[in-house]
Amino acid sequence: MAKIFIDGEAGTTGLGIRQRIQALPRTYDLEILSIDPAQRKDADARRALLKQADIAILCLPDDAAREAVKLAEGLNVRLLDASTAHRIAPGWVYGLPELDEQQGARIRTAKYVANPGCYSTGAIALLHPLVTAGLLPEDHRVSINAVSGYSGAGRVAIEEHEKNGGPAFFLYGLDLHHKHLPEIRHYSGLTHSPLFVPSVGHFPQGMIVSIPLHLKDLPGYPTPRDLEATLTKAYRGCEHVLVLPPETRLLADALANTDRMELRVHHNGEQVVLTARLDNLGKGASGAAIQNLLLMLGL
Numbered sequence: 001m002a003k004i005f006i007d008g009e010a011g012t013t014g015l016g017i018r019q020r021i022q023a024l025p026r027t028y029d030l031e032i033l034s035i036d037p038a039q040r041k042d043a044d045a046r047r048a049l050l051k052q053a054d055i056a057i058l059c060l061p062d063d064a065a066r067e068a069v070k071l072a073e074g075l076n077v078r079l080l081d082a083s084t085a086h087r088i089a090p091g092w093v094y095g096l097p098e099l100d101e102q103q104g105a106r107i108r109t110a111k112y113v114a115n116p117g118c119y120s121t122g123a124i125a126l127l128h129p130l131v132t133a134g135l136l137p138e139d140h141r142v143s144i145n146a147v148s149g150y151s152g153a154g155r156v157a158i159e160e161h162e163k164n165g166g167p168a169f170f171l172y173g174l175d176l177h178h179k180h181l182p183e184i185r186h187y188s189g190l191t192h193s194p195l196f197v198p199s200v201g202h203f204p205q206g207m208i209v210s211i212p213l214h215l216k217d218l219p220g221y222p223t224p225r226d227l228e229a230t231l232t233k234a235y236r237g238c239e240h241v242l243v244l245p246p247e248t249r250l251l252a253d254a255l256a257n258t259d260r261m262e263l264r265v266h267h268n269g270e271q272v273v274l275t276a277r278l279d280n281l282g283k284g285a286s287g288a289a290i291q292n293l294l295l296m297l298g299l
Protein backbone atom coordinates (compact mmCIF):
# COMPACT_ATOMS: atom_id res chain seq x y z
CA MET A 1 0.00 0.00 0.00
CA ALA A 2 1.39 3.45 -0.99
CA LYS A 3 1.13 6.15 1.67
CA ILE A 4 0.33 9.68 0.50
CA PHE A 5 0.65 12.81 2.65
CA ILE A 6 -1.08 15.95 1.34
CA ASP A 7 0.65 18.89 3.02
CA GLY A 8 -2.00 21.65 2.87
CA GLU A 9 -4.83 19.12 2.64
CA ALA A 10 -7.46 21.63 3.82
CA GLY A 11 -6.73 24.19 1.07
CA THR A 12 -8.40 24.44 -2.33
CA THR A 13 -5.90 22.31 -4.26
CA GLY A 14 -5.31 19.89 -1.35
CA LEU A 15 -9.03 19.22 -0.98
CA GLY A 16 -9.42 18.57 -4.72
CA ILE A 17 -6.55 16.08 -4.59
CA ARG A 18 -7.92 14.28 -1.54
CA GLN A 19 -11.36 13.94 -3.17
CA ARG A 20 -9.82 12.58 -6.35
CA ILE A 21 -7.67 10.04 -4.46
CA GLN A 22 -10.73 8.92 -2.52
CA ALA A 23 -12.60 8.39 -5.79
CA LEU A 24 -9.89 6.12 -7.25
CA PRO A 25 -10.56 2.37 -7.46
CA ARG A 26 -9.67 0.53 -4.22
CA THR A 27 -7.35 -1.71 -6.19
CA TYR A 28 -4.93 1.24 -6.40
CA ASP A 29 -4.34 0.61 -2.70
CA LEU A 30 -3.51 4.14 -1.57
CA GLU A 31 -3.61 5.38 2.00
CA ILE A 32 -3.88 9.10 2.79
CA LEU A 33 -1.90 10.17 5.85
CA SER A 34 -3.72 13.13 7.41
CA ILE A 35 -2.26 15.60 9.87
CA ASP A 36 -4.13 16.77 12.96
CA PRO A 37 -5.61 20.10 11.69
CA ALA A 38 -4.36 21.87 14.83
CA GLN A 39 -0.79 20.84 13.93
CA ARG A 40 -0.97 21.53 10.19
CA LYS A 41 1.72 24.23 10.37
CA ASP A 42 3.89 22.46 12.96
CA ALA A 43 7.24 21.53 11.40
CA ASP A 44 7.82 18.48 13.64
CA ALA A 45 4.36 17.05 12.98
CA ARG A 46 4.78 17.60 9.22
CA ARG A 47 8.23 15.98 9.20
CA ALA A 48 6.86 12.96 11.05
CA LEU A 49 4.30 12.44 8.27
CA LEU A 50 6.85 13.14 5.54
CA LYS A 51 8.93 10.35 7.09
CA GLN A 52 6.06 7.84 6.87
CA ALA A 53 4.90 8.80 3.38
CA ASP A 54 6.00 7.34 0.03
CA ILE A 55 4.85 10.48 -1.78
CA ALA A 56 3.99 13.90 -0.33
CA ILE A 57 1.94 16.36 -2.35
CA LEU A 58 2.66 19.97 -1.40
CA CYS A 59 -0.45 22.17 -1.69
CA LEU A 60 1.03 25.13 0.09
CA PRO A 61 2.07 28.72 -0.52
CA ASP A 62 5.54 28.88 -2.13
CA ASP A 63 7.49 29.60 1.07
CA ALA A 64 5.80 26.77 2.94
CA ALA A 65 6.52 24.44 -0.01
CA ARG A 66 10.23 25.37 0.12
CA GLU A 67 10.15 24.68 3.86
CA ALA A 68 8.55 21.27 3.26
CA VAL A 69 11.35 20.36 0.83
CA LYS A 70 13.89 21.19 3.57
CA LEU A 71 11.90 19.16 6.12
CA ALA A 72 11.99 16.18 3.74
CA GLU A 73 15.75 16.31 3.25
CA GLY A 74 17.35 12.95 4.02
CA LEU A 75 13.98 11.12 3.94
CA ASN A 76 12.88 8.60 1.32
CA VAL A 77 9.69 10.47 0.48
CA ARG A 78 9.17 11.65 -3.12
CA LEU A 79 7.63 15.09 -3.57
CA LEU A 80 4.99 16.45 -5.92
CA ASP A 81 4.82 20.23 -5.46
CA ALA A 82 1.68 22.08 -6.62
CA SER A 83 3.15 25.49 -5.80
CA THR A 84 5.14 27.80 -8.09
CA ALA A 85 8.35 27.31 -6.08
CA HIS A 86 10.15 24.61 -8.11
CA ARG A 87 8.76 24.67 -11.64
CA ILE A 88 12.04 25.53 -13.32
CA ALA A 89 14.31 24.51 -10.45
CA PRO A 90 17.24 22.19 -11.25
CA GLY A 91 16.58 18.61 -10.17
CA TRP A 92 12.81 18.94 -10.56
CA VAL A 93 10.79 17.32 -13.34
CA TYR A 94 7.96 19.38 -14.84
CA GLY A 95 4.69 17.53 -14.29
CA LEU A 96 3.18 17.97 -17.74
CA PRO A 97 3.22 14.39 -19.07
CA GLU A 98 2.02 15.52 -22.50
CA LEU A 99 5.04 17.83 -22.99
CA ASP A 100 6.82 15.27 -25.17
CA GLU A 101 7.10 11.52 -25.56
CA GLN A 102 9.66 11.13 -22.75
CA GLN A 103 8.06 13.35 -20.11
CA GLY A 104 5.80 10.62 -18.68
CA ALA A 105 8.84 8.37 -18.16
CA ARG A 106 10.76 11.22 -16.50
CA ILE A 107 7.87 11.81 -14.08
CA ARG A 108 7.58 8.08 -13.34
CA THR A 109 11.09 7.88 -11.89
CA ALA A 110 11.53 11.40 -10.47
CA LYS A 111 12.08 12.13 -6.80
CA TYR A 112 10.89 15.73 -7.27
CA VAL A 113 7.99 16.64 -9.57
CA ALA A 114 6.62 20.18 -9.99
CA ASN A 115 2.94 20.37 -10.95
CA PRO A 116 2.50 23.06 -13.66
CA GLY A 117 0.66 26.34 -13.19
CA CYS A 118 -2.90 26.47 -14.49
CA TYR A 119 -2.31 29.18 -17.12
CA SER A 120 1.06 27.62 -17.98
CA THR A 121 -0.59 24.28 -18.76
CA GLY A 122 -2.76 25.88 -21.46
CA ALA A 123 -0.07 28.17 -22.84
CA ILE A 124 2.68 25.52 -23.02
CA ALA A 125 0.31 22.94 -24.51
CA LEU A 126 -0.44 25.37 -27.36
CA LEU A 127 3.04 26.78 -27.87
CA HIS A 128 5.50 23.92 -27.31
CA PRO A 129 4.47 21.74 -30.31
CA LEU A 130 4.41 24.75 -32.65
CA VAL A 131 7.87 25.90 -31.56
CA THR A 132 9.22 22.35 -31.76
CA ALA A 133 7.81 21.96 -35.29
CA GLY A 134 9.37 25.27 -36.36
CA LEU A 135 5.98 26.83 -37.18
CA LEU A 136 6.57 29.42 -34.48
CA PRO A 137 10.15 30.73 -34.38
CA GLU A 138 11.78 30.52 -30.96
CA ASP A 139 12.29 34.28 -30.92
CA HIS A 140 8.70 35.14 -31.92
CA ARG A 141 7.09 37.75 -29.63
CA VAL A 142 3.94 36.14 -28.31
CA SER A 143 0.96 37.65 -26.46
CA ILE A 144 -1.25 35.56 -24.20
CA ASN A 145 -4.65 36.50 -22.76
CA ALA A 146 -6.43 34.37 -20.22
CA VAL A 147 -9.44 34.26 -17.95
CA SER A 148 -9.71 32.09 -14.84
CA GLY A 149 -12.46 31.18 -12.43
CA TYR A 150 -12.00 32.84 -9.04
CA SER A 151 -10.99 29.60 -7.28
CA GLY A 152 -7.57 30.08 -8.89
CA ALA A 153 -6.71 32.65 -6.26
CA GLY A 154 -7.19 30.23 -3.34
CA ARG A 155 -9.42 29.94 -0.29
CA VAL A 156 -9.45 33.58 0.80
CA ALA A 157 -10.49 34.82 -2.66
CA ILE A 158 -13.16 32.12 -2.91
CA GLU A 159 -14.66 33.27 0.39
CA GLU A 160 -14.58 36.89 -0.76
CA HIS A 161 -16.35 36.08 -4.05
CA GLU A 162 -18.92 33.86 -2.43
CA LYS A 163 -19.67 36.16 0.52
CA ASN A 164 -19.67 39.53 -1.18
CA GLY A 165 -20.80 38.71 -4.71
CA GLY A 166 -17.27 39.44 -5.93
CA PRO A 167 -16.28 41.62 -8.88
CA ALA A 168 -17.81 40.57 -12.23
CA PHE A 169 -14.51 40.62 -14.11
CA PHE A 170 -11.05 42.13 -13.71
CA LEU A 171 -7.65 42.15 -15.35
CA TYR A 172 -4.68 41.67 -13.04
CA GLY A 173 -0.97 41.03 -13.22
CA LEU A 174 -0.80 44.37 -15.01
CA ASP A 175 2.82 44.86 -13.98
CA LEU A 176 3.30 42.15 -16.68
CA HIS A 177 5.44 39.95 -14.41
CA HIS A 178 3.01 37.11 -13.70
CA LYS A 179 4.55 34.23 -11.73
CA HIS A 180 3.83 31.72 -14.52
CA LEU A 181 5.92 33.54 -17.13
CA PRO A 182 9.25 31.84 -16.31
CA GLU A 183 7.80 28.34 -16.75
CA ILE A 184 5.81 29.34 -19.86
CA ARG A 185 8.93 30.69 -21.51
CA HIS A 186 11.12 27.80 -20.37
CA TYR A 187 8.86 24.92 -21.47
CA SER A 188 7.36 26.48 -24.58
CA GLY A 189 10.89 26.96 -25.94
CA LEU A 190 10.52 30.71 -26.56
CA THR A 191 13.50 32.96 -26.07
CA HIS A 192 11.43 36.08 -25.21
CA SER A 193 9.02 36.26 -22.33
CA PRO A 194 5.44 36.44 -23.67
CA LEU A 195 3.22 39.43 -22.92
CA PHE A 196 0.67 37.84 -20.57
CA VAL A 197 -2.58 39.44 -19.39
CA PRO A 198 -4.58 37.23 -17.01
CA SER A 199 -8.07 38.01 -15.74
CA VAL A 200 -10.66 36.64 -13.35
CA GLY A 201 -14.40 36.28 -13.94
CA HIS A 202 -17.12 35.77 -11.37
CA PHE A 203 -17.44 32.02 -11.88
CA PRO A 204 -15.82 29.45 -9.59
CA GLN A 205 -13.96 27.11 -11.93
CA GLY A 206 -12.85 27.22 -15.55
CA MET A 207 -10.23 28.84 -17.73
CA ILE A 208 -9.49 29.91 -21.28
CA VAL A 209 -5.96 30.74 -22.39
CA SER A 210 -5.88 32.42 -25.80
CA ILE A 211 -2.96 33.28 -28.06
CA PRO A 212 -3.50 35.49 -31.13
CA LEU A 213 -1.14 35.08 -34.09
CA HIS A 214 -0.84 36.79 -37.48
CA LEU A 215 0.06 33.97 -39.85
CA LYS A 216 1.80 36.37 -42.26
CA ASP A 217 4.34 37.09 -39.48
CA LEU A 218 5.35 33.42 -39.33
CA PRO A 219 8.01 31.86 -41.61
CA GLY A 220 6.57 30.21 -44.70
CA TYR A 221 3.11 31.69 -44.00
CA PRO A 222 1.61 28.48 -42.56
CA THR A 223 -2.10 27.75 -42.83
CA PRO A 224 -4.42 27.29 -39.84
CA ARG A 225 -4.60 23.63 -40.87
CA ASP A 226 -0.80 23.32 -40.47
CA LEU A 227 -1.10 24.55 -36.88
CA GLU A 228 -4.07 22.32 -36.10
CA ALA A 229 -2.41 19.26 -37.66
CA THR A 230 0.72 19.85 -35.57
CA LEU A 231 -1.29 20.07 -32.36
CA THR A 232 -3.38 17.02 -33.31
CA LYS A 233 -0.21 14.99 -33.92
CA ALA A 234 1.38 16.16 -30.65
CA TYR A 235 -1.58 15.06 -28.52
CA ARG A 236 -2.64 11.91 -30.38
CA GLY A 237 -3.48 9.25 -27.81
CA CYS A 238 -3.43 11.67 -24.85
CA GLU A 239 -6.29 10.93 -22.51
CA HIS A 240 -6.54 14.43 -21.03
CA VAL A 241 -5.75 16.71 -23.99
CA LEU A 242 -8.03 16.94 -27.03
CA VAL A 243 -7.62 19.00 -30.18
CA LEU A 244 -11.08 19.98 -31.40
CA PRO A 245 -12.61 22.00 -34.25
CA PRO A 246 -13.06 25.76 -33.70
CA GLU A 247 -16.24 27.19 -32.22
CA THR A 248 -17.77 30.63 -32.63
CA ARG A 249 -18.39 31.05 -28.91
CA LEU A 250 -16.27 29.47 -26.16
CA LEU A 251 -17.63 29.26 -22.60
CA ALA A 252 -14.90 29.50 -19.97
CA ASP A 253 -16.52 27.18 -17.44
CA ALA A 254 -17.67 24.39 -19.74
CA LEU A 255 -15.01 21.96 -18.43
CA ALA A 256 -15.56 22.71 -14.72
CA ASN A 257 -15.17 19.56 -12.63
CA THR A 258 -13.33 17.66 -15.35
CA ASP A 259 -9.60 16.95 -15.72
CA ARG A 260 -9.60 17.51 -19.49
CA MET A 261 -8.12 20.27 -21.63
CA GLU A 262 -9.39 21.24 -25.08
CA LEU A 263 -7.23 22.97 -27.68
CA ARG A 264 -8.58 24.78 -30.74
CA VAL A 265 -7.30 26.82 -33.67
CA HIS A 266 -9.81 29.58 -34.50
CA HIS A 267 -9.07 31.54 -37.67
CA ASN A 268 -10.16 33.72 -40.57
CA GLY A 269 -7.52 32.37 -42.93
CA GLU A 270 -4.86 35.01 -42.12
CA GLN A 271 -5.15 35.38 -38.36
CA VAL A 272 -5.58 32.71 -35.72
CA VAL A 273 -6.48 32.58 -32.06
CA LEU A 274 -5.21 29.44 -30.39
CA THR A 275 -7.27 28.52 -27.33
CA ALA A 276 -6.85 26.12 -24.45
CA ARG A 277 -9.89 25.51 -22.26
CA LEU A 278 -9.58 23.69 -18.95
CA ASP A 279 -10.72 23.70 -15.34
CA ASN A 280 -8.13 25.69 -13.36
CA LEU A 281 -8.67 23.27 -10.47
CA GLY A 282 -8.78 20.18 -12.75
CA LYS A 283 -6.09 19.86 -15.44
CA GLY A 284 -4.85 23.20 -14.03
CA ALA A 285 -4.16 21.84 -10.53
CA SER A 286 -5.63 18.80 -8.72
CA GLY A 287 -6.42 16.74 -11.82
CA ALA A 288 -2.87 17.20 -13.09
CA ALA A 289 -1.53 16.27 -9.65
CA ILE A 290 -3.45 12.98 -9.74
CA GLN A 291 -2.14 12.25 -13.25
CA ASN A 292 1.40 12.83 -11.92
CA LEU A 293 0.80 10.87 -8.72
CA LEU A 294 -0.39 7.82 -10.68
CA LEU A 295 2.61 8.05 -12.98
CA MET A 296 4.98 8.31 -9.99
CA LEU A 297 3.34 5.23 -8.50
CA GLY A 298 3.62 3.36 -11.81
CA LEU A 299 -0.19 2.96 -11.91
Ligand SMILES: NC(=O)C1=CN([C@@H]2O[C@H](COP(=O)(O)OP(=O)(O)OC[C@H]3O[C@@H](n4cnc5c(N)ncnc54)[C@H](OP(=O)(O)O)[C@@H]3O)[C@@H](O)[C@H]2O)C=CC1
Nearest residue numbers: 008010011012013040041059060064082083152154155285
Ligand atom coordinates in the same frame (compact mmCIF):
# COMPACT_ATOMS: atom_id res chain seq x y z
N1 LIG B 1 -6.07 27.35 -6.75
C1 LIG B 1 -5.52 27.04 -7.93
O1 LIG B 1 -6.15 27.11 -9.00
C2 LIG B 1 -4.15 26.57 -7.99
C3 LIG B 1 -3.27 26.62 -6.91
N2 LIG B 1 -2.02 26.14 -7.03
C4 LIG B 1 -1.00 26.24 -5.97
O2 LIG B 1 -1.27 25.33 -4.94
C5 LIG B 1 -0.82 25.88 -3.71
C6 LIG B 1 -2.00 25.95 -2.78
O3 LIG B 1 -2.96 26.84 -3.35
P1 LIG B 1 -4.46 26.84 -2.92
O4 LIG B 1 -4.89 25.47 -2.61
O5 LIG B 1 -5.18 27.62 -3.95
O6 LIG B 1 -4.33 27.73 -1.58
P2 LIG B 1 -5.25 27.75 -0.30
O7 LIG B 1 -5.00 29.07 0.33
O8 LIG B 1 -6.65 27.38 -0.65
O9 LIG B 1 -4.62 26.59 0.60
C7 LIG B 1 -3.33 26.60 1.14
C8 LIG B 1 -3.30 25.67 2.34
O10 LIG B 1 -1.99 25.64 2.89
C9 LIG B 1 -2.07 25.83 4.31
N3 LIG B 1 -0.83 26.42 4.79
C10 LIG B 1 -0.41 27.70 4.67
N4 LIG B 1 0.82 27.86 5.22
C11 LIG B 1 1.17 26.64 5.70
C12 LIG B 1 2.33 26.14 6.38
N5 LIG B 1 3.36 26.93 6.69
N6 LIG B 1 2.35 24.82 6.70
C13 LIG B 1 1.32 24.02 6.41
N7 LIG B 1 0.18 24.42 5.80
C14 LIG B 1 0.13 25.72 5.42
C15 LIG B 1 -3.27 26.75 4.46
O11 LIG B 1 -3.76 26.75 5.77
P3 LIG B 1 -4.50 28.10 6.31
O12 LIG B 1 -5.59 28.38 5.33
O13 LIG B 1 -4.98 27.71 7.62
O14 LIG B 1 -3.46 29.17 6.31
C16 LIG B 1 -4.24 26.14 3.44
O15 LIG B 1 -4.90 25.02 3.99
C17 LIG B 1 -0.27 27.28 -3.99
O16 LIG B 1 1.11 27.24 -4.13
C18 LIG B 1 -0.93 27.63 -5.31
O17 LIG B 1 -0.14 28.54 -6.00
C19 LIG B 1 -1.66 25.51 -8.16
C20 LIG B 1 -2.48 25.43 -9.25
C21 LIG B 1 -3.75 26.05 -9.26
Ligand SMILES: CC(=O)N[C@@H](CCC(=O)OP(=O)(O)O)C(=O)O
Nearest residue numbers: 083084116117118148152153200
Ligand atom coordinates in the same frame (compact mmCIF):
# COMPACT_ATOMS: atom_id res chain seq x y z
C1 LIG C 1 -6.95 33.55 -10.56
C2 LIG C 1 -5.59 33.56 -9.88
O1 LIG C 1 -5.28 34.40 -9.06
N1 LIG C 1 -4.76 32.62 -10.28
C3 LIG C 1 -3.43 32.51 -9.74
C4 LIG C 1 -2.77 31.37 -10.41
C5 LIG C 1 -3.31 30.09 -9.92
C6 LIG C 1 -2.29 29.42 -9.16
O2 LIG C 1 -2.26 29.50 -7.97
O3 LIG C 1 -1.39 28.84 -9.94
P1 LIG C 1 -0.10 28.11 -9.45
O4 LIG C 1 0.04 28.06 -8.02
O5 LIG C 1 -0.23 26.81 -10.04
O6 LIG C 1 1.05 28.83 -10.01
C7 LIG C 1 -2.56 33.72 -10.00
O7 LIG C 1 -2.67 34.32 -11.04
O8 LIG C 1 -1.67 33.95 -9.17
